[in-house]
Amino acid sequence: MINDALGSLSIQAVCKTYPGKGQGTQAVDRVSFGLERGEVGILLGPSGCGKSTVLRMTAGLESITGGQICVSGRQVRGPGQDRGLVFQSYTSFPWLTVEQNVAYGLRINGASSRLKEGVVQHYLNAIGLSRFRQHYPDQLSGGMRQRVAIARALANEPDLLLLDEPFGALDPETRQQMQALVLNIVRKEKMTVLMVTHDVDEALYMGDHIAFLSSHPGRLREWISPGFGHETAAPDRGSLQQKPAYRGLHERIMGMMRDESVPI
């Protein structure tokens, strides 16, 4: 059966209240947006505005208090292999080699080992880790370990890739390289991505769409589609940042970040 909805994401009036004293904490209030297959969506907003909560609900790791989320047309009711997840902290298994980490939990369980090996090799190449396949994570730099985590999520060929500040712990140079690398791979594989960040440049560089959340509770303040024309591959950062439209949007979003931020 051909599934037209494959790789699509639909978030409809989603709410989240964490239990607690009194009424609890309302973290997310009626957030709605959607992505089509192959699009990169960004959840952007100040710290504590509910970005990770929306992502974890989409992953099925957090219960949904109201509304619904559909991935590939199917309602999310719990975790599933149709979604791949990468967090900020390195999540590789230290006792497995790079290759074994990437092969871990492959969706094609039961498929021939040759097929599996092909998939693992493909993503190790894509992410530039082939030479290190026999290494253990503690023999790698932070950036390389994070690449292992990303390769593992990609090798599972999820319909939707969920990234929660995946480059947050990396130095600026590595971070920029990783943004381009991941963007090139997901464009090539036509993978849909939902990524959390609070970095405006990262959002503008990677996003087809940006869901800007206001804080306490998280509401969709604005749906921005930057449209800097990078549908096929990672854009050149220098020329992108020179564009008046980029600079104007950057300034406007920074202003939104400032007025949503809670003074410390």
Ligand SMILES: Nc1ncnc2c1ncn2[C@@H]1O[C@H](COP(=O)(O)OP(=O)(O)O)[C@@H](O)[C@H]1O
């Ligand atoms: N497990 C939890 N229990 C109670 N409150 C939580 C929990 N996780 C997050 N929150 C609260 O929900 C709000 C949104 O958190 P989060 O989604 O982590 O924000 P962000 O990722 O945008 O920084 C915050 O006020 C946070 O304190």
Ligand SMILES: [Mg+2]
């Ligand atoms: Mg978060």
